[in-house]
Amino acid sequence: MSIFLSLPAGPAFTLDRLHRAGHDAFVVGGCVRDSLAGLVPHDWDICTSAPPQEICRVFADIPQALPGIEYGTVTLLLESGPCEVTTFRVEQGYSDGRRPDGVSFTSRLEEDLARRDFTVNAMAWNPWQGLQDPFGGQEDLTAGRLRCVGQPEVRFAEDGLRILRGLRFYSCRGLVPDEECARGLHAEKHRLARVSAERCFAELWRLLAGDQVEQVLNEYADVFFVLLPELAPMAGFEQHNPYHCLDVWRHTARAVANGGGDPVVRLALLLHDMGKPASFFMEDGVGHFYGHASRSRDMAGPLLERLHAPARLTKEVCRLVELHDTPIQATRPAIRRWLNKLGEVQLRRLLAIHRADALAKTAHVLAQRLAILDQAEEILGELLAGDACFSLKDLAVKGGDLLTAGIPQGPQVGRLLQKLLEQVLAEQLPNQKEALLRAALELHQKEN
Ligand code: ATP
Numbered sequence: 001m002s003i004f005l006s007l008p009a010g011p012a013f014t015l016d017r018l019h020r021a022g023h024d025a026f027v028v029g030g031c032v033r034d035s036l037a038g039l040v041p042h043d044w045d046i047c048t049s050a051p052p053q054e055i056c057r058v059f060a061d062i063p064q065a066l067p068g069i070e071y072g073t074v075t076l077l078l079e080s081g082p083c084e085v086t087t088f089r090v091e092q093g094y095s096d097g098r099r100p101d102g103v104s105f106t107s108r109l110e111e112d113l114a115r116r117d118f119t120v121n122a123m124a125w126n127p128w129q130g131l132q133d134p135f136g137g138q139e140d141l142t143a144g145r146l147r148c149v150g151q152p153e154v155r156f157a158e159d160g161l162r163i164l165r166g167l168r169f170y171s172c173r174g175l176v177p178d179e180e181c182a183r184g185l186h187a188e189k190h191r192l193a194r195v196s197a198e199r200c201f202a203e204l205w206r207l208l209a210g211d212q213v214e215q216v217l218n219e220y221a222d223v224f225f226v227l228l229p230e231l232a233p234m235a236g237f238e239q240h241n242p243y244h245c246l247d248v249w250r251h252t253a254r255a256v257a258n259g260g261g262d263p264v265v266r267l268a269l270l271l272h273d274m275g276k277p278a279s280f281f282m283e284d285g286v287g288h289f290y291g292h293a294s295r296s297r298d299m300a301g302p303l304l305e306r307l308h309a310p311a312r313l314t315k316e317v318c319r320l321v322e323l324h325d326t327p328i329q330a331t332r333p334a335i336r337r338w339l340n341k342l343g344e345v346q347l348r349r350l351l352a353i354h355r356a357d358a359l360a361k362t363a364h365v366l367a368q369r370l371a372i373l374d375q376a377e378e379i380l381g382e383l384l385a386g387d388a389c390f391s392l393k394d395l396a397v398k399g400g401d402l403l404t405a406g407i408p409q410g411p412q413v414g415r416l417l418q419k420l421l422e423q424v425l426a427e428q429l430p431n432q433k434e435a436l437l438r439a440a441l442e443l444h445q446k447e448n
């Protein structure tokens with residue numbers, strides 16, 4: 001059966017123009033994989049037999065960006081968006097385990113496909129010759145199988161990032177490594193240590209969002225511990241606690257998988273219990289982990305910095321890790337206080353973390369915990385729907401109003417505003433100008 005891919009205007013135009021100029025040209029890699037899987041590709045890469053200078057000539061009337069020209073890539077700045085066109089190429093030697101020592105160009109598609117990492121990523125297509133699939137990628141895709149092009153050990157040793165890419169395809173696409181690939185992933189895991197922190201972090205970030213993340217974290221724990229050695233003591237660490245039926249690492253893997261769609265939540269869940277092994281002690285046959293949340297926070301910061309995670313993300317994740325174990329009461333004043341402390345986005349994340357954490361523990365108190373979280377979320381929704389006040393900037397009086405009402409300038413103005421806010425958060429005062437001014441004057445008189 002011949003396969004037809006429906007291409008957006010930009011790639012269709014580019015293939016057509018190269019074809020008319022007498023060159024072979026194909027869409028290739030991830031976009032073919034995603035199209036065959038019934039997904040919408042997020043980028044379309046094109047490969048061609050035309051050498052780089054010839055690509056430039058064929059598209060002389062189109063603006064071009066050339067930062068990748070050394071590797072044969074010309075980026076066409078089409079009206080519909082940028083489109084990368086790369087000359088068929090082979091790579092020579094990977095002495096540093098990160099990038100090829102050099103590249104050379106070839107006129108044969110199959111040679112270009114052979115340098116690609118996995119069979120599902122080594123397919124190409126054009127309307128004239130149809131699907132080009134010399135390594136059986138289509139069959140692997142249908143079978144949900146991740147297989148290397150060539151020998152796994154060799155391919156992972158060439159470029160350690162492929163290890164994390166492979167685990168990402170497992171986690172996000174459900175492509176399970178075949179036996180040889182799995183063996184290669186474990187055997188070559190140490191290659192990850194050579195890969196740049198940014199590239200590892202970018203893969204980890206995407207991997208954590210996958211539907212199969214629990215299996216991946218459990219089956220390839222040893223691989224993750226090369227990248228994140230601080231997490232290694234969690235593996236097999238029994239909790240000896242009635243709330244837990246899983247060891248710390250398995251609990252973590254389950255919690256990450258329960259984390260929903262926000263990657264910040266998933267990352268925080270990966271790190272939330274990393275301080276547990278160091279906080280453990282036994283009392284009357286029961287395991288305790290007092291202070292583990294702040295210990296986890298203290299460990300998460302340096303770990304994320306080492307991975308070159310963005311500073312703001314690091315701060316947000318550390319805060320969530322620190323608070324993951326602090327009880328949240330489902331009352332309006334309590335939720336107001338949390339809003340004041342964290343703001344809406346972080347509070348929603350914290351609630352998602354509490355939920356995911358609870359779902360990864362033993363079932364006996366689960367219903368009760370989930371009911372409290374449901375209620376907390378409902379209150380949060382109500383508070384946000386009203387024009388509720390959570391911080392000084394929402395307060396219905398400002399410093400100037402207090403001065404006008406006769407309170408003299410000085411540090412007491414800020415103090416009074418803070419007290420008013422506290423009473424509003426506790427729902428002891430409404431957020432209304434007159435009521436607040438009256439209360440401010442009373443407080444001021446009491447103080448003097
Ligand atoms: P996605 O775009 O969803 O991240 P992708 O497979 O398309 O996945 P890209 O980084 O866009 O990833 O790479 C495009 C193609 O280039 C891949 O499909 C693969 O054929 C090849 N490729 C990318 N990175 C590597 C690598 N480290 N080793 C070998 N081939 C690679």
Ligand code: MG
Nearest residue numbers: 029030031043
């Ligand atoms: Mg891609």
